[in-house]
Amino acid sequence: MNRRNFLRTGGALSLPLFAHNPLSAHLARSLSSLVNPDLDRVLVLVQLNGGNDGLNTIIPLDQYANLMAVRENLMIPENQLLAIDHDLAFHPSATGMHQLYQDGKMATVQGVAYPDQNRSHFRSTDIWTSASSATEVINTGWLGRFYQADHPDFPQDYPNEDCPHPFAIAVGNQVSQTCQGVGTNFSMAVSNPFNLLALAGGDDTPLPEDPYGEELGFLRTSIAQANAYGELVQSFAEQGSSLVEYPDNRFASQLQNVAYMISGGLRTNVYVVSLGGFDTHANQVVPGTPTTGAHAELMTELGDALAAFQEDLTQQGLEEKVLTMTFSEFGRRIRSNESFGSDHGTAAPLFLLGSCVQAGVLGENAEISPDAEVNEGVALQYDFRDIYGTVFEDWFNLEPATVNDLLGHEYVHLPIIAGCDSPNSTNDGPIRDLEVQLWPNPTSDLAQIRFVIDGGLTNLSIIDVLGRQLQTVFSRNLPAGEHQFELNLSNYSKGTYFVRLQAGASVASRRLIKR
């Protein structure tokens, strides 16, 4: 191997090497090909930057009175909400989302977050994009590791005969952290697929063995790749079509461009689009007219564009190829603030869209107390890594063991994808009511919990209002039937806690007050 090639692969573009990566041992074992090359499924990720206020996106009507007690200045009159089943209703501006739900093209997962919630935008975004736990720092993205395992030498010698198309496309000027590999990012940033320019790269001279050589190597490879993929992306976009009218805004045009690229035949598996502005600390609603304001505009922009995109896919016969999924770094607090806004919180709903989703609502409506604490967030029900894991398994057909390796987490398969020849979507047991009873509540030190399960791995934990996991009471296999356990809060100060019970895909979260 000559010096130049060595630097290209070993120096310029790599890498916090495997040895430094907590997930490396798993990856090293799973270097055989993960993905069936003929798989033509597409995942469209919709990143909602800033932390979406789930409680004002899809409102639990059974909690409406209590919500009025704690966030009255944000609340929309009940008769203007767009009701669905499960005692839930969409924001009146989210007509697009409401329509998708009514058409059976939306799966809503309630209370999605992770244990030990971090309320920093940057850190929590890193957690969501890397699929790390809250207590470890991982510099690779959850999708980046997926590609890395099959393509350890990327970008050296890519594109090639076997992989002629970009793996992932981030629509905009920035690559997506979800696609960060150990050394390079697997996504190509495309702000406009119809206007891609061929770049000259300069010469291919030997690279000096120093930082300058490293950066120069990175630049040359970036230029070469931009050219190789650019020509291709544009030609496929030009062959594509879009059959419906989209709203006239940046977010919608991102999705429309994705529709062009997919329908044109580009074999890219992942597209990432984004919509910002969800960090609504102030003026989330216009004082006095809560149906208007920043969040209402976002709901319109998000819902209308997603509805147009789905309709476009349907009309072009592509809907069974494409799964769309939203994510946001956190939800917002239950109590609103005095600035007609809401502050960084914990869990929020996550939406999966398309004709291959298990339409409906997974999870319970959040329990809102009129005494909610100032810092209290919506309680965690589902770990986002369980959703990622299910997408890997059901949508990209990965083996469960491989998925655990990629995520560095034993995920629980969730019933969110159905039909469209998803092999695993029928394996789930039913979601059941765990019939949780919790008493005395309030309590001084001890409380009893009783519940009913179908049997299997069961977790019980105590979480505080900030989302910190204080105690794992147990995590083990339990037989089917009724169980009772004692909870000990004697080490905790007075206040509000959440007791979270997970048995397979069934979850319950209950407020427990210590006084």
Place this chain on the structure above:
Amino acid sequence: MGQTAFSATLTDLAPYQGEWTAAQLTHLLRRTGYGTLKSEVDQLLDMGMDAAVDALLADQQLPSPPINYEFANDPNVPIGETWINQPLVDGVNVNNYRRASLRAWMIDVIRKERLSIRETMVLFWTNHFGIANVNQPQVRYDYHSLLQAYALGNFRDLIKEITINPAMLSFLNGNQNNVNSPNENYSRELLELFTIGKGPQIGEGDYTNYTEDDVRALARALTGWRTRYFGSTDPNNMPESFFDANRHDTTDKQLSYHFNDDIISDGGELEYQQVIDRIFEEDEVARFICRKLYRHFVYYKISDAEETEIIEAMAQIMIANDYELRPVMAALLKSEHFYDFDNRGPMIKNPMQFTMGLLRTFGYDHLEADLRQDRRILQAYFSRSAGMDMDYFNPPSVAGWEAYYQAPGFYRIWINSSTLQERSRLTNQLTANGFNLGGLRFNFDWLGWIQGIPNSTDPNDLIQGITSILLPRDLTEGQLANLKEALIPGLPDFEWTVEYGMYLESPDDEDLRAAVLTKLLDLFRAVFNLAEFQLV
């Protein structure tokens, strides 16, 4: 990112003793300013390093304020006058022209800056505080001119000013922080991003340098500050911050063991100064800001050895000088480490370095554009930088641009297939027809510019001269040969000498001029397209 441990010279910031040639000087100029002007090189080369660095760090007169250059409907501001102290107008949107004026002015200040690090420091601070989406241009102007005034001043004093600056109070909700409903947004970023930095989490709510309780305590200490007169149309009531004692928390604020369990007692209107003074008693503040300075001026990777030898030395200088910036920057820019060959060239240009480097290096001084045309061209540069993902007045987050903090990519984050194309679009346009504004064509005086290069009638000397100004390191013989192929494809050297010589003899001959210019633009385009051109 790379695991290779390159070892730049580590000498505890020992002064640079080596030769002082154009190579070292242009490195200094590229890192402290935008591009390289021949006039600056000529001026500083004979001075020697010490005097050159001192010159760049010297106090400069602050620029005169932005003016209305085209909007005829602002009753308070005639064309040619400044708007910074004039109110908004009922029924007339004056913010749009002012915003455009502010952008063009900011670019103009950089364009006209000579022999100074100041505007690069202003960018450093703009990135450091990450304030975005300030809707009223005069509020943004006030904030921007604060950064200019303190660019090389006292870090502690700057933080004090920032803490009660209307733009910041509004941006991080400090103006809503009150005794009944403390808002932690500012106090959190004050600790996490602006002063001491967030270390590894070592306990529940404990980030090595401070705790969640400290965030809450400082938020309470900073209660009471508000803003008013945003959007005012009354000349006597212009946007400002003020202290409202009724909203201030007068109780004691208990700090954690990281701050020696100190208590901040009620200080009323001046309590914010107690807060800043207390934070700055921690030496970690110096280390934190020095790391950021290093990343901005030297390189993004900081090895363990660099941390202990360079960053620590910088921090100690800063502490010894009561948080004055100038002594630290002087020591860094005069150090052996700064001029180490390993540190020459591995910085990927940020979009401002890319666009302003071109603008300052080549300029439009030869054009007789009127004010309005001139400002439009400057606005175009502003927009091009924004298109490359650096909207100067709108950093993507309070943490600034990812390229300065996001591991593992850092500077590389500027580069992707989309931004590379934006960069090429600009250089391709400049080496074709330039900007066309209302029928008037704006382009650099390429032919005039190369007359500053010694012996430019010899194609080898011409290429050598151009590349040594525009690129951080020497090219290989093969690359130089390829560039010559762009200039005089398949022709012997003397053909350039002859054709260019004929043009010099008859500069008014349009045919000669066009023929030579076409070839010269081919050369410049080839230089700009080199991957090396992305580096400083």
